[in-house]
Amino acid sequence: MAKDTTGRLRVTVKSAGRLKLSSKLWLERQLNDPYVAQAKRDGLRSRAAYKLIEIDDKYHFLKPGISVVDLGAAPGGWSQIAAKRVGAADGRGKVVAIDLLEMPEIVGVDFAQLDFLHAEAPARLLAMIGGKVDVVLSDMAANTTGHRKTDQLRIVGLVEDAAAFACDVLKPGGTFVAKVFQSGADATLVTQLKRDFVTVKHVKPASSRKDSSERYVLAMGFRGIAAATPEDEPVALS
Numbered sequence: 001m002a003k004d005t006t007g008r009l010r011v012t013v014k015s016a017g018r019l020k021l022s023s024k025l026w027l028e029r030q031l032n033d034p035y036v037a038q039a040k041r042d043g044l045r046s047r048a049a050y051k052l053i054e055i056d057d058k059y060h061f062l063k064p065g066i067s068v069v070d071l072g073a074a075p076g077g078w079s080q081i082a083a084k085r086v087g088a089a090d091g092r093g094k095v096v097a098i099d100l101l102e103m104p105e106i107v108g109v110d111f112a113q114l115d116f117l118h119a120e121a122p123a124r125l126l127a128m129i130g131g132k133v134d135v136v137l138s139d140m141a142a143n144t145t146g147h148r149k150t151d152q153l154r155i156v157g158l159v160e161d162a163a164a165f166a167c168d169v170l171k172p173g174g175t176f177v178a179k180v181f182q183s184g185a186d187a188t189l190v191t192q193l194k195r196d197f198v199t200v201k202h203v204k205p206a207s208s209r210k211d212s213s214e215r216y217v218l219a220m221g222f223r224g225i226a227a228a229t230p231e232d233e234p235v236a237l238s
């Protein structure tokens with residue numbers, strides 16, 4: 001077995017041509033990923049869970065008793081962490097989650113298989129939430145088509161819709177965390193978030209793969225709907 005650059009033993013997959021190269025590379029990456037192994041040991045459904053753990057360990061927005069919406073939740077790592085930190089399993093906080101895909105039950109998490117972009121999704125989510133929430137999380141990643149421009153528009157569109165939804169449902173002081181990609185195309189989004197939230201920053205947790213352009217936008221201290229400036233008025237940037 002070969003060693004990687006950190007001296008760890010590296011597993012290579014010999015598929016004798018039975019696997020496509022992309023599948024072989026994916027399998028090798030999974031087998032050699034320390035976060036995948038750690039997630040298995042910790043009983044977490046995804047390595048993605050560590051990204052939320054890292055962000056919340058630093059910024060402390062998942063507090064006992066609060067309500068959280070998790071958009072793009074499957075297979076459930078973020079929901080597991082949110083449910084644990086707010087105390088949803090003990091009936092204290094509340095976690096509402098949706099995904100295009102099915103998600104096996106998590107105690108304390110109210111889940112619906114739903115396309116966030118479907119016209120009826122916001123109303124269904126509002127009914128599940130039953131009031132304003134403290135935190136909106138979005139780890140949604142749009143399926144890619146391979147056409148760069150189309151993919152870029154889809155990615156940006158998804159996060160912009162998530163941000164608009166967050167502004168509709170968050171309590172004043174609330175937090176919005178969303179996956180974005182490092183393309184510079186989210187400048188408009190950041191401008192809007194800076195208008196509606198007290199602090200806005202980009203974070204790249206150590207558990208987010210170094211070779212990925214993925215990062216997260218973290219907006220804290222929602223100013224409340226009344227504070228939002230009409231779209232055509234100039235916005236002062238901090």
Ligand SMILES: C[S@@+](CC[C@H](N)C(=O)[O-])C[C@H]1O[C@@H](n2cnc3c(N)ncnc32)[C@H](O)[C@@H]1O
Nearest residue numbers: 046048072075076077078099100116139140141
């Ligand atoms: C990276 S995964 C989320 C991983 C999750 N945070 C975890 O910890 O297990 C992204 C998810 O976003 C979902 N997704 C993408 N577009 C969506 C949409 N329009 N509506 C709902 N879910 C969507 C995908 O189905 C996928 O399960």
